[in-house]
């Protein structure tokens with residue numbers, strides 16, 4: 001089936017089988033392998049992208065469904081000059097990633113969260129980001145990163161008791 | 175795994191949907207939010223020959239207030255239920271469904287048709303005495319929510335029928351409490367206490383194959399028994415089964431506590447301003 005949609009502002013024209021998931025079409029037909037596939041059941045969140053600004057699991061949609069829609073993936077976050085998006089910068093600064101597998105989904109979820117709830121408190125961030133699973137970081141640094149991005153790059157002033165290192169060390173900021 | 179091949183039809187009307195389902199003679203499935211169907215297809219637990227996508231059918235994504243009823247169109251997404259002010263109980267229940275990226279796709283019609291025993295919307299449908307509007311080859315009919323749910327993941331819908339809307343009564347008072355292991359997980363137990371058409375209802379999700387009412391406890395509540403007593407009767411009345419998430423005793427214990435919490439909210443609610 002012939003479809004056309006916009007991905008990160010560029011037009012994509014594809015001819016796909018109806019059963020092709022949007023995630024597979026993005027990765028294999030558009031070459032945008034930033035959208036990761038973990039569970040392919042909607043549970044892990046690695047494939048989270050935005051469709052017309054709304055978050056969705058790319059593994060639970062068929063490519064034919066986005067005909068005429070506008071899709072945003074992690075590749076669209078960086079500026080044309082290669083400059084990182086503020087949310088990406090915050091993830092780097094706060095060690096919001098280790099292996100990076102979950103990161104594309106985390107970033108897209110965080111972008112949507114900060115777009116729709118720019119004053120989200122830490123509790124809201126924790127709840128909203130709970131749909132994305134990370135096997136590495138232990139989550140605190142991810143929540144830190146989203147808070148930092150929210151603060152417009154300010155260093156988080158207070159760390160909650162969960163994240164304070166047991167030995168009372170302070171975390172150096174570069 | 176990937177889905178088996180299927181034909182894809184992007185329907186532009188309810189009539190077309192019903193017609194395509196009829197022609198598929200049992201081999202057709204409606205595709206709404208896809209949040210339950212696509213995992214089922216990927217596991218090849220179902221291999222329909224035709225998927226009818228109803229996401230672009232006009233007229234199915236409206237929320238309308240009709241006196242004491244709120245009519246929710248089949249393709250209204252869970253995220254919109256959270257935001258709407260017309261039916262606060264529905265908004266509260268929808269908040270508990272999965273995560274943001276699930277709620278922005280999943281639909282009311284899909285949740286009701288999927289009939290998951292732990293899902294929130296079917297419980298609210300029974301708790302509010304909702305009526306489900308169903309379109310078929312011979313026109314439209316209304317089904318009581320309680321008669322729609324037959325068993326886990328099974329409804330009384332025919333293969334060529336489609337839910338077009340669900341009419342939820344606005345309860346005079348309500349209380350909602352849910353327990354899940356992690357934020358966004360399906361409920362272990364959901365308890366909903368409502369006052370509908372002058373009568374109290376106590377409805378559970380997650381304890382049986384369909385949303386279950388505790389009618390003895392409802393009578394105790396109507397008789398003015400205290401909350402702890404009503405909660406105890408309700409937890410004894412239901413018949414939960416044990417699974418990897420918990421034993422029967424555990425579920426009864428949780429059910430009693432969720433009932434108690436829902437009753438506290440129910441009691442503290444004033445009559446909704448109409």
Ligand SMILES: Cc1cc2nc3c(=O)[nH]c(=O)nc-3n(C[C@H](O)[C@H](O)[C@H](O)COP(=O)(O)OP(=O)(O)OC[C@H]3O[C@@H](n4cnc5c(N)ncnc54)[C@H](O)[C@@H]3O)c2cc1C
Pocket residue numbers: 041042043203204205206207208209210211212228248270271272273276279280281282283284285287288290292293294295331335336337338358359360361
């Ligand atoms: C990670 C994850 C977590 C989730 N957590 C929860 C949760 O906590 N609580 C919860 O309630 N749900 C949860 N869900 C499921 C979600 O709510 C689904 O949106 C919902 O169950 C099905 O709605 P849908 O629109 O996605 O339907 P689909 O998946 O498109 O369809 C489901 C079934 O209903 C049929 N159908 C769809 N629309 C109609 C219609 N109008 N008429 C007749 N038949 C129709 C389909 O043919 C299919 O058989 C979760 C899903 C995921 C992936």
Ligand code: FES
Pocket residue numbers: 036037038039040041042043044045046047048057058059060
């Ligand atoms: S791969 Fe889509 S949610 Fe896990």
Ligand code: FES
Pocket residue numbers: 096097098099100101102103133134135136137
């Ligand atoms: S950084 Fe490895 S899964 Fe999150």
